[in-house]
Amino acid sequence: MKIYRFVRTQKIPINIKEAWNFLSDPNNLKTITPSYMGFHIIKNENTEMYSGQIIKYTVSPILGIKINWVTEITHVKNLEYFVDEQRFGPYSFWHHKHFIKEIKGGVEMVDILDYALPFGILGRIFHPVIVKPKLNEIFNYRREKLIKIFGNF
Numbered sequence: 001m002k003i004y005r006f007v008r009t010q011k012i013p014i015n016i017k018e019a020w021n022f023l024s025d026p027n028n029l030k031t032i033t034p035s036y037m038g039f040h041i042i043k044n045e046n047t048e049m050y051s052g053q054i055i056k057y058t059v060s061p062i063l064g065i066k067i068n069w070v071t072e073i074t075h076v077k078n079l080e081y082f083v084d085e086q087r088f089g090p091y092s093f094w095h096h097k098h099f100i101k102e103i104k105g106g107v108e109m110v111d112i113l114d115y116a117l118p119f120g121i122l123g124r125i126f127h128p129v130i131v132k133p134k135l136n137e138i139f140n141y142r143r144e145k146l147i148k149i150f151g152n153f
Contacts, residue, residue: 001092002124004132006113008139011153012146013106020079022149023098023109024049029057031149032142037061042068051076054087061090061134092116092123106153111139 012019022028026044033039038060045053053073060066069089076082080101086094093116100107117123117131 001116002127003093003114003116004127006111006115006132006135006139008111008143010109010143010146011103011106012109012150013153014150016079016100016102016107018150019100019107019109023100024076024082026055032145033059034138034141037138038064038066049073049076049082055084062130090118092118 026041026049027046030039030041039057040059041055041057043054043056047053051073054070055073056068056070058066058068067090070087071084071089071094072087074083074085081097081099083098084094084096093114095114097110097112099110099112113135117127119126123131
């Protein structure tokens with residue numbers, strides 16, 4: 001199984017508590033996901049994020065095909081990082097680390113996504129032409145949306 005890595009860093013001009021409150025709330029995922037992806041949370045406990053939390057949602061990333069996705073929050077260190085892992089969904093493997101740290105004038109956010117695709121050699125063929133560009137598009141959208149919400153660094 002080929003495991004890919006995607007890393008994205010962004011600085012935003014807010015304090016660490018504001019950043020944590022926004023980024024650790026699964027309900028805000030819809031706000032920072034392109035609307036054409038049809039992102040919809042099916043089940044989420046409206047509580048502070050915790051290890052073991054299960055989040056169920058649907059998303060339509062390609063051709064409007066609705067996909068059920070279940071992730072688990074596996075690690076949480078308040079005001080520093082959290083990790084979500086796919087339990088059921090479109091990837092063979094999905095491990096997404098979200099780090100935030102205070103820097104002069106705001107916070108730096110770092111997303112580190114390790115993932116693998118299904119379908120063996122077909123997955124490898126589709127990665128550079130569909131999956132990697134789609135991830136770039138989604139995270140570019142997130143960057144722009146966070147700038148609109150919180151301002152540019």
